[in-house]
Amino acid sequence: MRILLTGATGYIGLRLLPALLEAGHHVTVLVRDRRRFPENEFSKAAARLDVIEGDLLQADSLPDFPPDTEAAFYLLHSMTGGGDFAEKERRIAEHFVSKLDATGCQRVVYLSGLTDSDDGLSPHLSSRLETEKILRRGKAGVTVLRASIIVGSGSASFEIIRDLAEKLPVMVCPKWVHTKCQPIAIRDVIDYLTGVLGKPETAGKTYDIGGPEVMTYRELLARYAEVRGLRRWFVPVPVLSPKLSSWWLYLVTSTPFPLARALVDSLRHPTVCQDVAIREVLPADLLSYREAVGRALARIAQNRVPSRWLDSLQSGKLDARFIDAVKMPEHGVFRDSQSAELKMPRSWVIDSVWALGGERGWPSMNWAWKLRGAMDRAIGGIGLRRGRRSPYDLRPGDSIDFWRVLVADRESGRLMLYAEMKVPGEAWLEFRVGEERLEQTATFRPQGLLGRLYWFSVLPLHWLLFPRMAERLAGH
Numbered sequence: 415m416r417i418l419l420t421g422a423t424g425y426i427g428l429r430l431l432p433a434l435l436e437a438g439h440h441v442t443v444l445v446r447d448r449r450r451f452p453e454n455e456f457s458k459a460a461a462r463l464d465v466i467e468g469d470l471l472q473a474d475s476l477p478d479f480p481p482d483t484e485a486a487f488y489l490l491h492s493m494t495g496g497g498d499f500a501e502k503e504r505r506i507a508e509h510f511v512s513k514l515d516a517t518g519c520q521r522v523v524y525l526s527g528l529t530d531s532d533d534g535l536s537p538h539l540s541s542r543l544e545t546e547k548i549l550r551r552g553k554a555g556v557t558v559l560r561a562s563i564i565v566g567s568g569s570a571s572f573e574i575i576r577d578l579a580e581k582l583p584v585m586v587c588p589k590w591v592h593t594k595c596q597p598i599a600i601r602d603v604i605d606y607l608t609g610v611l612g613k614p615e616t617a618g619k620t621y622d623i624g625g626p627e628v629m630t631y632r633e634l635l636a637r638y639a640e641v642r643g644l645r646r647w648f649v650p651v652p653v654l655s656p657k658l659s660s661w662w663l664y665l666v667t668s669t670p671f672p673l674a675r676a677l678v679d680s681l682r683h684p685t686v687c688q689d690v691a692i693r694e695v696l697p698a699d700l701l702s703y704r705e706a707v708g709r710a711l712a713r714i715a716q717n718r719v720p721s722r723w724l725d726s727l728q729s730g731k732l733d734a735r736f737i738d739a740v741k742m743p744e745h746g747v748f749r750d751s752q753s754a755e756l757k758m759p760r761s762w763v764i765d766s767v768w769a770l771g772g773e774r775g776w777p778s779m780n781w782a783w784k785l786r787g788a789m790d791r792a793i794g795g796i797g798l799r800r801g802r803r804s805p806y807d808l809r810p811g812d813s814i815d816f817w818r819v820l821v822a823d824r825e826s827g828r829l830m831l832y833a834e835m836k837v838p839g840e841a842w843l844e845f846r847v848g849e850e851r852l853e854q855t856a857t858f859r860p861q862g863l864l865g866r867l868y869w870f871s872v873l874p875l876h877w878l879l880f881p882r883m884a885e886r887l888a889g890h
Contacts, residue, residue, distance in 0.1 A: 584646075751854070770814060
């Protein structure tokens with residue numbers, strides 16, 4: 415079957431695509447930037463995988479969809495919380511339907527949000543219902559699967575549950591933690607998505623999908639902690655408003671405020687299956703919440719961002735044109751960006767960047783780097799004692815003092831480092847040497863309130879250190 419897949423770079427899409435290819439389907443994925451799609455990971459099925467570029471927000475940027483498309487998966491959602499997100503989702507859905515109708519496609523499968531009614535919904539859940547209506551205006555028969563909390567790495571709701579349970583021995587509980595939901599393992603979501611394709615009778619139908627248990631969000635947190643062997647205490651605070659709850663999530667997790675607000679608005683509504691008709695159509699041995707958490711944690715442990723990219727880069731499996739796909743996180747982070755005009759030849763600047771650390775030290779306030787290394791060692795970290803393998807050469811996987819090299823590409827002039835010192839969060843340092851300028855970016859993803867306090871405590875030092883470092887590396 416010829417299938418069109420949107421949302422292929424999301425956490426659902428990246429799991430659904432292998433399942434479709436393994437089932438023998440020919441899949442076309444629509445992405446906004448082909449460089450950021452891990453095409454090399456599907457090299458064994460390259461003959462049955464096509465990648466097309468286009469932005470569904472911009473109708474004139476869209477290529478024609480394959481004329482022999484038989485089915486399409488619509489996995490696009492917005493949780494950014496921007497003021498016009500509903501309008502953007504409406505336009506995206508309308509542009510999708512317009513293009514798809516030209517192909518004669520007969521089936522569309524849409525993953526939507528589970529609701530207990532259509533009244534009083536959050537803006538995000540309302541937008542998902544509106545998307546359902548727009549998709550049904552097209553010529554293809556639409557199968558809608560409505561899911562509650564999806565338990566798996568990458569799911570925003572699950573990542574917040576994980577964040578809270580991991581960081582807080584004592585948790586302040588707003589009213590929404592008593593809201594009921596029906597979590598479902600991401601494995602079971604993928605099985606339902608692929609399963610309805612082989613069931614023509616599901617066209618034009620809407621199904622609620624959920625796991626075998628109905629739970630409150632408090633129970634989700636408590637059982638997650640049990641799986642991890644953590645003891646947690648819960649303190650109810652009934653007066654915490656949705657806005658204050660959003661700020662609470664923002665302060666104690668890595669969630670950006672717009673996303674926190676969107677999630678709190680949605681978490682206040684029960685998300686329990688109103689019927690289980692899908693289980694008659696597609697009988698399944700559904701994973702329990704504990705089993706789903708265990709699988710998610712195993713995947714997280716195996717796919718930590720640094721190790722995942724390091725393995726690919728070191729083994730040579732990552733094509734050079736995909737180096738741009740190795741990116742620092744963009745959401746829930748603090749960033750210090752510096753730019754300096756090159757005063758020396760580009761090759762000289764690249765040599766300077768590639769010689770950072772080790773015995774040579776750092777070009778700005780080297781004493782501060784030594785002090786930070788000593789502090790790290792004092793609390794059990796690695797400090798600066800590792801130095802570097804070579805004074806001039808760098809490869810992915812190398813160490814530079816308390817940094818680990820993720821990307822070292824002289825041709826593009828890009829060096830990306832990941833901090834392995836003890837900090838309440840994650841830190842990256844990236845250099846890009848262009849023809850005329852050096853771009854230097856420090857990124858920090860805080861873990862809760864302590865991480866934010868840490869960032870602001872070192873900010874005055876950053877104001878002194880980072881501008882001078884960029885200028886000296888650029889030859890000033």
